[in-house]
Amino acid sequence: MPFQLTDESLSFFIEKCKRNKLKITPQRIVIYKELLKSTDHPHAEALHKRIKKIIPGISLDTVNRTLLTFAKIGIVKNVEGYGEPRRYDPKIEKHHHFRCIECNAIIDFEYKPYDDIIVPGDIQNRYFILNRKVLLEGYCDKCGKKR
Amino acid sequence: MPFQLTDESLSFFIEKCKRNKLKITPQRIVIYKELLKSTDHPHAEALHKRIKKIIPGISLDTVNRTLLTFAKIGIVKNVEGYGEPRRYDPKIEKHHHFRCIECNAIIDFEYKPYDDIIVPGDIQNRYFILNRKVLLEGYCDKCGKKR
């Protein structure tokens, strides 16, 4: 079946935009709809390519700007990964990270129970798992105080 | 106390380089030493700045290339984060990701036990935790088959 933006998703979108005083533009609607039907966690350029089939003249800048806006009001999320600038770690023993969402500090911690955290059966069966990492996010002590 | 590269770390480094047929150059030694004493998970440019105080003429390219090499032979690690290109997720409900280290595919899964995973006490006390994510990494079904 072809994808269909449900009334609920659309009204959720409009609701959220209004609450944040964002104008409902055709560009925003199409960007939201297009991301909503993506299951591959695309980046802006990939999405831009798809969206140009619907609004040929849309600019890459608009897609980038709009996705940032959407993330800010919480209707889309950023995905953790290994993009640039790449950050390096000299600590090769098993450990985990806390990351401050304000200053982007990444702080090591060790916690044995995380190291061999149980993997759901269906994931275990379909994929070949090499690493298990827990990523905790929030405010570091410095940034937490300032608020 | 000032940082001191222990004999063990140095012989570990030399051992690993030799096993991988990498020449022991002054640049490589200094890059390794400098990353080893960093606890902030630096990116290449930051490290380059620090290293220029020791080898003023060293090029950024060498730092980048060398860090990649080190990661390949497993003496340093890449850190997960939110660098560019940023990837977006329309799914805002709590969920977790499997990531293929070969093709970089990111695949959703839901697993309740991960959602409220217990946070170590000292982390809980020092930082204000907002999110807890589990990141599983390995080979996806496609890339696993090819090997």
Add this chain to the structure above:
DNA sequence: CTACTATATAGGAGTTAATCTTAATTGTCA
């Protein structure tokens, strides 16, 4: 110790994805 060769380096050009700038356009609301 010296010479040889494959590997590594410096420096600059090229690339990618994002961000900024500016002028034109368009939702929203009075």
Add this chain to the structure above:
DNA sequence: TGACAATTAAGATTAACTCCTATATAGTAG
């Protein structure tokens, strides 16, 4: 229906990495 603030397109700029190539050097064989 207008006025105006918000949004957009297009192109310039930037940040960080990657490629290119001539030069330098670590490892090693003699």
